[in-house]
Amino acid sequence: DAMVIQNPRYQVTQFGKPVTLSCSQTLNHNVMYWYQQKSSQAPKLLFHYYDKDFNNEADTPDNFQSRRPNTSFCFLDIRSPGLGDAAMYLCATSRGLLAASSYNEQFFGPGTRLTVL
Amino acid sequence: GQQLNQSPQSMFIQEGEDVSMNCTSSSIFNTWLWYKQEPGEGPVLLIALYKAGELTSNGRLTAQFGITRKDSFLNISASIPSDVGIYFCAGLSNSGYALNFGKGTSLLVTP
Numbered sequence: 001d002a003m004v005i006q007n008p009r010y011q012v013t014q015f016g017k018p019v020t021l022s023c024s025q026t027l028n029h030n031v032m033y034w035y036q037q038k039s040s041q042a043p044k045l046l047f048h049y050y051d052k053d054f055n056n057e058a059d060t061p062d063n064f065q066s067r068r069p070n071t072s073f074c075f076l077d078i079r080s081p082g083l084g085d086a087a088m089y090l091c092a093t094s095r096g097l098l099a100a101s102s103y104n105e106q107f108f109g110p111g112t113r114l115t116v117l
Numbered sequence: 118g119q120q121l122n123q124s125p126q127s128m129f130i131q132e133g134e135d136v137s138m139n140c141t142s143s144s145i146f147n148t149w150l151w152y153k154q155e156p157g158e159g160p161v162l163l164i165a166l167y168k169a170g171e172l173t174s175n176g177r178l179t180a181q182f183g184i185t186r187k188d189s190f191l192n193i194s195a196s197i198p199s200d201v202g203i204y205f206c207a208g209l210s211n212s213g214y215a216l217n218f219g220k221g222t223s224l225l226v227t228p
Contacts, residue, residue, distance in 0.1 A: 004159075031214065042120075042205060042218035043160070050214075057215065090159050097214055100167040104148040104209050106216060108159035 003027070004109035006091050012115045013081050021076040021112045023091030031097070032074040033106065034066060035090040043090055049074060050096070078114075086116045119144055123206050123219025131227050132197055138222040139190040140206035148209040149182050149189040150216065155202045163204075164191070196226045 005024045013019040023032065031050050035043035047056045049068040063085070065077040078085055088111045095103040122141045130136060140149075148167055152160035164175050166182035166189060173180055179192045189206055203223050207216040 006159075033214070042220055043216075045215045048214050055214070092159075094214075099211060100147045102165065102167075104167075105150065105162060105165050106207075107162060108152075111157075111159045113157070 004091055004093055004107055006089075006109040006112050008112060009110060010113050010115070012117060013078075014117050015083065016080045019078050019081055019114070021078075021089050021091075021114070023074045023076070023109055024072050025091075025093045025109075026072070027093055027107065028071065029093035029095050029107075030071075031094045032068060033092040033094075034064075034074070034076045035092060035108075037088040037090055037111070039087075046076075081114070081116045083116050086114055088113050119208075119217045121206060121208060121217055121219040123222060125222060126220065127223040127225070129225045129227070130196055134196055136193040136196055136200075136224060137190060138204060138206075139188060140208070140219045141188045142208055142217070143187070144208075144210055144217075145186040146208035146210050146217075147186070149180070150207045150209070151178075151180050151189070151191045152205045152207060153202045154205060154221075160205060193224075196224075198226050198228055200224060200226050 033048040034046045037043040046060045068074045090111045091109040092106040094106045151164045154160040164180040169186045170184045171182040177194045203221040205221045206219040
């Protein structure tokens with residue numbers, strides 16, 4: 001089945017210790033997204049890639065970086081995690097962006113739960 | 118992004134009852150999406166809506182794209198215990214890729 005895969009599902013890191021979360025997709029979608037979801041809140045977009053074109057949301061902290069080496073993989077790097085960065089990190093994909101079409105549908109992976117000690 | 122107004126915040130119902138939840142926005146959207154999220158998992162897309170007035174079903178779920186393009190509702194008929202979860206509405210405008218999410222409706226179903 002075509003899907004969005006995230007590894008690991010659970011990640012524990014120490015305060016200030018860099019951590020990388022990974023996402024892969026078999027949907028062959030052009031766009032990959034990273035969302036942060038804190039407890040009892042809706043997902044919040046951090047950034048997205050359209051192919052290799054990187055787009056950062058205005059309020060995403062500099063502490064968060066991303067890499068997309070190819071169509072299938074995308075990584076989220078947190079350079080110096082703080083306690084406030086503990087959250088579920090969700091990867092999503094879509095075919096693209098086309099007004100009023102299925103291109104807009106975003107498909108989420110199962111998430112990585114990040115704990116910062 | 119814009120935070121949508123989603124209501125109710127939570128619902129506690131008995132198996133077999135119908136459920137209705139809705140989302141409103143101050144902005145016009147060209148796409149409405151409804152997701153269900155279970156604990157520890159990512160959101161799963163339930164229904165996608167693209168045209169004002171569109172009514173779409175997926176099994177026991179029915180959703181509508183409001184004619185003003187600023188609202189949407191989701192109905193679940195004959196609820197069952199596995200419907201438990203948090204339901205999010207999300208809207209997409211022409212201004213970008215960011216989904217604007219509602220705060221979610223937490224649904225609990227008792228047998």
